[in-house]
Amino acid sequence: EPEVTQTPSHQVTQMGQEVILRCVPISNHLYFYWYRQILGQKVEFLVSFYNNEISEKSEIFDDQFSVERPDGSNFTLKIRSTKLEDSAMYFCASTLQGAFIEAFFGQGTRLTVV
Amino acid sequence: KNEVEQSPQNLTAQEGEFITINCSYSVGISALHWLQQHPGGGIVSLFMLSSGKKKHGRLIATINIQEKHSSLHITASHPRDSAVYICAVRGSSGGGADGLTFGKGTHLIIQP
Numbered sequence: 001e002p003e004v005t006q007t008p009s010h011q012v013t014q015m016g017q018e019v020i021l022r023c024v025p026i027s028n029h030l031y032f033y034w035y036r037q038i039l040g041q042k043v044e045f046l047v048s049f050y051n052n053e054i055s056e057k058s059e060i061f062d063d064q065f066s067v068e069r070p071d072g073s074n075f076t077l078k079i080r081s082t083k084l085e086d087s088a089m090y091f092c093a094s095t096l097q098g099a100f101i102e103a104f105f106g107q108g109t110r111l112t113v114v
Numbered sequence: 115k116n117e118v119e120q121s122p123q124n125l126t127a128q129e130g131e132f133i134t135i136n137c138s139y140s141v142g143i144s145a146l147h148w149l150q151q152h153p154g155g156g157i158v159s160l161f162m163l164s165s166g167k168k169k170h171g172r173l174i175a176t177i178n179i180q181e182k183h184s185s186l187h188i189t190a191s192h193p194r195d196s197a198v199y200i201c202a203v204r205g206s207s208g209g210g211a212d213g214l215t216f217g218k219g220t221h222l223i224i225q226p
Contacts, residue, residue, distance in 0.1 A: 039157075042217065042219060043216040044219045045213030045215065089155050103147065105158070107156040108155050
């Protein structure tokens, strides 16, 4: 069964450092997403990406965040200068046709900022 | 902005019981997802609904578009069904790239 793969599963970083979270979506999917879940809270939408550009972003996705699909297979989320409040589980998801096909989620990357 | 409310927040039941989890939303949608989040954090997509009813094994999901309400049912519940069940909706503003809005989840525990 196809799956979305995220690496690393857990990353610890110093406050102020840059981190890159990596995702390999399902190969024929066209829409890609990043979500985050702060411990004990609900999952929140960060950004969606289609046709090599951001389609929609939430108010959480400020200038410290960026996404990239550098090589046609990976989909990355970069946080330029991490803050303590960036500590969360980050989920990548992909869909074939957006709204009309169920989303496949990765297992998540737990980011801990110290 | 869509508000997604789930009930109950927590549910503990005995093995074999019929389980119902409810989800209501405030604004019209193009699709509703039921997701399962395991204790380790991973999320699995169970159903995507835009109308009617879907069944997969012991799981049944229904949606009433007019009432802006969906239910997830689990028949013959089993301890391995213990997880957080999350309702998430996708807006009806068009296009396929809109992100999902999530409910807070229902924490289900099935006791043997």
